[in-house]
Amino acid sequence: MNEDQQSPSGPFEHPVVTMRNPGDMVDALPFLLGFFPSDSIVALGLQGPRRRQGGTVRIDIPDRSIWPEAAEEVARFLVALSEHRDRTPDAVILYLCRDPAPGQSGREVSEELRPLAALLAAAFREVGIPVHDSLCVSDGRWWSYSCENGTCCTEEGTPVERPGSTPAVAAAAAYAGIRVRGSLKELHRELEPVGTPTAEAQLRAFEEAIPVLVEELARRGGREAVRERTGELVDAAVARFRAGAQEVSPAEAARLVLGLQDRMARDRAAEWLDPPDVEHAQRLWLFLARRCAFPFDTQAAAPLSLLGWTAWVTGDQVTARVALGRALVADPDYTFAQLLYQAVNTGAEPQELCATLRDERRSRQRRGSSRGPGARGRTRRGRRGRCDGGVYRQ
Template sequence: MNNHHGLISGADRPRVTLRGPAELADALPYVLGYHPSDSIVMVALHGSRGAFGGRVRLGIPRAPAEWPAVARQLARCLIEGSAQRGHQPDGVALFLCRDPGAGETGRAVMERLRPLSHALRTACGALDVPVYESLCLSGGRFWSYCCPDPRCCPPEGSPSAVAGTSVMAAAAAYAGVTVSGSPRALEERLMPWTGPGARAQERALDRAAAELIPRILAGEGRARVGEETLALARSVMARLAAASGPSRPSPDPARADAADDALLTQDEAATLILGLQSRTTRDRAAEWMEGPEGEPALRLWRALSRRCVGSYAEHAAAPLTLAGWVAWSTGDQPAARVALGLALSRDPGYVFAVLLHQACNAGLDVEAVRQVLRTERESRAPAPGASGESR
């Protein structure tokens, strides 16, 4: 299989040709920007040489009964979404990534996931787009579900390339493309608290709900709660920004998150989480997406995602979506996809997350979305000489 890789492109960057399943398997972390684990990954291929296009990733459902429905949903998301943007794929590359469990072999994982590969290939075929290659990556080896030739795809699988030794690794290093850790490591920064801290945070959420919900339902109080939420968020963002000078090297993520958590009280977090359930307030908060606002906003949304504990787990859809949006806007697509995927796991019908997830996976230009939000922000700016709140 010869495919041109679409991630490393442009006049000043090399064009990489991938030959066969081995090089395709090695390319996956560079396509996504991280090492996937426990994942279904589908990549659209375009033209006679299979240039990489849009991609989707989803955690592998634990229940095999869910696989056919998930396969149809993912195929539609990738293929129909690409077609709506004028780029109907000519084919699809499919990857199933799962590490072996205790006492399990990679080959056993491959066989267990074979029905999932079949469901995905069938779903793509039903939309008149073939799957050119379907690979299982497990335990440092890979298998092809499409190639019957044991000379290149032996039953025991083939070893994955040693990190940094492949043509793709060399091209990525030349182009400045980096690979992050696994989605699991990125997810850990967004997962809800557990233990005594979580119980105290849930009590704070209960208090905030009792105070804010009657005001919101009163009608006239809704706008006031929104302004209070935004004002508090700005205050916390200023606190976060002041705590880390621009010249300070990036600390360990876990330590950085713990430091941010210490700067946000439980009552503040509860008030912000409840206030962001308003679509209008959330959309206003999404305008903090770039420049000096982007970094503290992202830290705040991550911190709030960790505070959506217990019975308030679904409330995390708002801060998770905002975290995904700011990550995408500031150039971290892997973190954006993880955050938006978690938002959809909390609330599959959360429209803002659905739209951003599709756009990010399809490789749309983020600047178009930023410009819409800039226009909204400018439309509320006070006229020259008028008094008003600075935004």
């Protein structure tokens, strides 16, 4: 289960938008997240007597069998998140967003999710947080579970986009330069593995690369040599992408993906974090992640984590959360993705880690210069906050 958090903005970062009714709350949702959520539970914390925006938690709507556990988890996570940044929310707005199944209406979706809304409200009451409103958004309409006697919505639901009107939140977001990146489904689709025939050619390349890599690792000093070669291949690929390349060959993609399974090789790749090359590295990580089709889908955790890392560094928290969430789907135990995901979701800043990586890169470059041209097999020592690891390990 993935949790996505949108950190609260400072009072002078964006125009103030007043949400006076449930319609305003629905209008604001995609701008709060940066995308249109689909199949999602969203909990928006509210702070103070004026109910200012606090932290936001989003998770996928789970199977019905674990709705009680999921409701408790959302409440606990929002409290922990808010207390980490400031304090416990004074109230919460709940959103349940789901597209209708074929032949299903939005109203039927709202009734189907009503028990989940009740469980969420109970979970937040248990931790002492009242529900300001609880909304279902489906099929371009919204319903309020908090509505009494039909005073704010009808059985047919209220259209999200009201004809002839421009929501105040949309105008304020446009003024602030905030854009909505499409739906969550569309963002995930951009990261899906390539299909045939590309996937078949890539599979053959993986199968051919593995025995060669195993043989290299078995040699004396093989692990260090493989790491060094992986770094050289990454550097060369980023340089080609900088020059306008859009892809690498299946053989090179396989070798890069397999080499990046080593933690130290991956950490060196993370040093591509400064403009203008960070954007070229980001395109490379996306390309490699999409080449990890079954049965090599678990190998996608490394390039997806690097994609999330570069997105976080460049301020694109939407891509960072989506990429890191998918990395944890590929490998739930992938430590690098876990740590980055937690950092992004708690509002941490990457500057300190960036400084560490820049220092490491400069130190390695000095070591390489002192050893003369053609030096190979360098061992990296004394790296702060890093552990050794082998290929196929996190």
